[in-house]
Amino acid sequence: MVGFDHADDAAVYQLTDDLAIVQTLDFFPPMVDDPYIFGQIAAANALSDIWAMGAVAKTALNIVCFPEKMNIEVLSQVLQGGSEKVMEAGAVLAGGHSIDDVDVKYGLSVTGIIDPRKIYKNVGSKVGDVLILTKPLGVGICCSANRVGEASQRAMDQAIQSMTTLNKYAAEVVRRYPVHACTDVTGFGFLGHLHEMLSNAHATALVYSSEVPHIPEAIHYAEEFLITGAAQRNRNFLEKNVQIEAGVPFGIEELLYDPQTSGGLLVSVPKEVGEEILRELRKLDLPCGIVGEIVPRKEKEIIVR
Amino acid sequence: MKRTVDATGLACPLPVIETKKALKDMSQGVLEVIVDNVISLQNLEKMAKQMGLSYTLETESDTRHSIYMTVGEGVVEEPRAEGREPEIVSGTKVVVLSSETMGSGDDKLGRVLMKGFIYALTELDRLPDKVLLYNSAVKLSVKGSDSLIDLQKLADAGVEILNCGTCLNFYDLTDELAVGSVTNMYEIVQSQMEAGTIIRP
Numbered sequence: 001m002v003g004f005d006h007a008d009d010a011a012v013y014q015l016t017d018d019l020a021i022v023q024t025l026d027f028f029p030p031m032v033d034d035p036y037i038f039g040q041i042a043a044a045n046a047l048s049d050i051w052a053m054g055a056v057a058k059t060a061l062n063i064v065c066f067p068e069k070m071n072i073e074v075l076s077q078v079l080q081g082g083s084e085k086v087m088e089a090g091a092v093l094a095g096g097h098s099i100d101d102v103d104v105k106y107g108l109s110v111t112g113i114i115d116p117r118k119i120y121k122n123v124g125s126k127v128g129d130v131l132i133l134t135k136p137l138g139v140g141i142c143c144s145a146n147r148v149g150e151a152s153q154r155a156m157d158q159a160i161q162s163m164t165t166l167n168k169y170a171a172e173v174v175r176r177y178p179v180h181a182c183t184d185v186t187g188f189g190f191l192g193h194l195h196e197m198l199s200n201a202h203a204t205a206l207v208y209s210s211e212v213p214h215i216p217e218a219i220h221y222a223e224e225f226l227i228t229g230a231a232q233r234n235r236n237f238l239e240k241n242v243q244i245e246a247g248v249p250f251g252i253e254e255l256l257y258d259p260q261t262s263g264g265l266l267v268s269v270p271k272e273v274g275e276e277i278l279r280e281l282r283k284l285d286l287p288c289g290i291v292g293e294i295v296p297r298k299e300k301e302i303i304v305r
Numbered sequence: 306m307k308r309t310v311d312a313t314g315l316a317c318p319l320p321v322i323e324t325k326k327a328l329k330d331m332s333q334g335v336l337e338v339i340v341d342n343v344i345s346l347q348n349l350e351k352m353a354k355q356m357g358l359s360y361t362l363e364t365e366s367d368t369r370h371s372i373y374m375t376v377g378e379g380v381v382e383e384p385r386a387e388g389r390e391p392e393i394v395s396g397t398k399v400v401v402l403s404s405e406t407m408g409s410g411d412d413k414l415g416r417v418l419m420k421g422f423i424y425a426l427t428e429l430d431r432l433p434d435k436v437l438l439y440n441s442a443v444k445l446s447v448k449g450s451d452s453l454i455d456l457q458k459l460a461d462a463g464v465e466i467l468n469c470g471t472c473l474n475f476y477d478l479t480d481e482l483a484v485g486s487v488t489n490m491y492e493i494v495q496s497q498m499e500a501g502t503i504i505r506p
Contacts, residue, residue, distance in 0.1 A: 144318055152489075216470040216487045225325065225352045229317040229344040236347070249486070250355055282480075 010049045012119060020116040024049035027063045027107020031143040031261055032160065035074045039081025039106060040164040045186070045262035046108035047089050051171035052122070052184040052265060055114035057089045062096025065105035078106050089168055122183035122193075125201045129180055129294040130274035134170035135162050135264025136287040137190055137255045138218025145226040155217035162215070163262040165286055170265050173280045177273045185263030189234045190256045193266055194292075194302060195241055204298040209248045209305065212256070213287035219251035222258075230259040243300040256304065268294065306334030313341040313369070320345045321352055324374075328356075333377030339369065346370040396501015397434040400426065402442035407506045419445070422506045423452045423459075432464050433504065435496055437488070439469035447473075447481040456484045469493065 010024035026046040030038040043060075050057045062082065066075050086093045091110065125131075142159040145151035151159075167184060174182065181197050188196070190212070194205055234257045244253055264286070269277060274290050281288045310327050312320035324338050340346050346362065349372045353360040363371045406415025407422050423445070426433065436459060438446055445452045446468050460466050466485025473479045473487065497503055 148318060148322055217489055219486075220489060220492060223355075225321040225348070225355075226318045227321065227348055227351075229342075229348065232317070232344045232347050232351070236344075287479075 010053055012053070012114070012116070014116050018115050018117070020114050020119070022050060022053050022055040022112040022114055023109070024112075025063070025107070025109040027065075027105050028261075029103055029105050032146070032156075035077040036081040037160055037164065039078035039083075040085050041081075041160070041262050042078075042106045043082040043085035043108055044164055044166050047085065047091070047110055048167045048184045048186070048262060050089075050110055050112040051167040052120065052182055053112075053114060054118055054120040054171070054175065054179070054182065055112035057086075057091040057110055057112045057168075059092050059094045059111045060086045060089075061094055061109045062098070063105075063107045063109060064096060064098035065101035065103065066098060067102060067104070068100045070104070074104070078104070082106065082108065085164070085166065089166055120179055120182035122181060122196055123199055123201065124181040125197050125203060125205070125268035125294045126180050126270075127203050127294050127296055128271055129268040130271050130290050131194070131205060131207070131292040131294070132174075132267045132269060132274065132277055132281070132288065133185070133190070133213060133264050133291045134167070134174075134267075134281055134284075134286065134288045135165070135185070135260075136213040136215050137185075137258060137260065137263070138215035139163055139260055139263070140189075140228060140231065140258040141218045141221050141226060141255065142215055143261070144228045145221040148226065150221065150224070150226055152217055155215055155221075158215045162264075162286055165284075167265050169284050170281060170288075173277060173284070174265065174267050174269075177269055177277055179267055179269055181268040183266050185260045185266050187230070187259045189231060189259050190263075190266070191238050191242060191302060192234050192257075195238055197266065197268060198301050201294070202297050203294045204296070204300065205292050205302050206295055207256070207292040207302060207304045209252045209256075211289045212252065212291050213289045214252070214255055215287075218255055218258075219249070222251040222254035223249075227254055228258065231257045234259065241301040243303045245303065245305040248304055253304070264288065306331065307337065308334065309337045309339065311339050312345065313339055315340075315345075317345055317348055321348055324349060324352070328374070328376060331376045334375075336374045336376060337371050338374070339371050341368045341370070343370065346372060397496075397499060398431070398502045398504065399496055399500040400433045400436045400504045400506075401497065402436065402438045402445065402506065403440050405441040405444045416451075419506065420451050420455075423455045427455050427458045427462075432459065432462055435465040435467060435500075436485075437467050437469075437493055437496060438485075439472050439493060441472075441476070443468045443472045443476065443478060443482075446484050447478045448483045449481075450483070453483055460484055467492065467496070
């Protein structure tokens with residue numbers, strides 16, 4: 001139903017007038033040292049697409065790459081973390097597949113259900129919308145800083161709390177309001193996913209850099225150039241569509257391009273309901289914010305001020 | 306003096322980190338950094354730009370690129386042997402506010418004094434470079450503060466207003482912050498270490 005034209009988050013197959021299945025899959029190598037936490041993050045990340053579509057998760061299958069020679073206890077902790085998140089999602093872990101590989105990789109294939117009339121597209125922002133981001137940015141930079149031993153415990157704790165939190169809760173809030181577009185912020189970074197959201201919108205997104213929820217230390221790491229190759233790749237791809245106004249700190253700019261693991265939902269909703277949604281989201285205990293608005297098309301598709 | 310860092314085979318952010326280390330040891334000269342991919346080269350270019358270093362790029366092949374950064378031109382650092390005085394007169398001026406009150410004694414008076422102090426800062430001919438706020442001083446930067454207008458005036462004039470993140474958290478004011486940015490202990494220490502003058506009311 002949802003084609004590949006707009007790089008949507010998952011595949012949808014309609015069964016009846018009011019029932020469709022949603023399928024998605026994601027897996028990757030560890031970004032944290034603790035195998036149990038890695039399992040939680042990988043599962044939260046793979047499940048996220050389901051909520052970004054407005055669907056409900058039903059079943060999940062493990063995808064595992066694991067070196068034969070490695071301690072099997074590590075794998076059991078990864079799977080433990082993953083299965084707990086599947087359970088928290090209200091889905092059933094129905095099995096999976098593992099292969100021998102030189103490096104550890106883990107993720108899920110998830111199936112969910114949805115009323116096909118109520119699918120959230122990742123495009124469709126309208127002039128007059130506000131943009132809400134439900135998790136802080138900066139987890140990619142924090143993990144990168146952590147790999148070279150430069151991240152503080154506090155920053156990593158905040159990053160882990162954010163990455164292991166299911167987007168289910170934010171989706172349950174957002175679902176009660178009209179939603180024009182919804183996606184989850186992952187590999188393409190905040191600006192990459194925002195760019196997707198604006199395709200065919202003939203509008204411009206104004207991003208307020210001071211309102212972007214973020215992990216405070218991540219700005220500092222960015223300013224210390226603990227930056228990733230992936231963020232630069234995103235920048236190369238997006239730069240022509242983005243105008244960064246003078247006075248926006250370099251650290252924030254870098255954060256906006258930074259790829260996120262298990263990032264938050266980015267939703268485009270009518271201005272009238274923005275504040276109310278934000279009040280509800282704040283109760284979930286993660287930094288979140290109204291990060292911008294959709295205005296009539298200017299020269300550039302995205303303006304950061 | 307010319308130095309070379311061979312960062313081929315290293316993934317980001319390691320080339321940048323190795324480069325930063327090398328730059329720290331250099332007061333003048335050219336630093337060549339060799340990397341094996343364009344993305345790393347672009348990240349180094351971004352860093353050179355941010356640090357205000359002039360640089361040139363050279364691409365030998367798809368897997369061999371160099372950036373040459375020139376260190377120590379323009380901003381010439383005074384050699385230390387010439388005495389400490391010039392350093393003190395120049396250098397950054399940092400105002401450290403560690404409490405919402407000024408001086409010790411009656412808190413009500415202390416708050417009035419602090420408001421006056423911050424207002425007086427805005428009237429200076431040469432504004433400070435930074436204002437650091439920690440512990441209860443972060444209450445000065447949040448919505449509803451009497452000093453908000455003056456702090457905003459300073460911020461608009463280019464003064465960095467840096468609020469301690471831990472302290473905002475502690476007082477549960479993170480969402481109420483209305484002026485300046487959030488900082489951490491590293492920056493609080495670094496700003497004071499690098500300051501030419503520190504003013505503590």
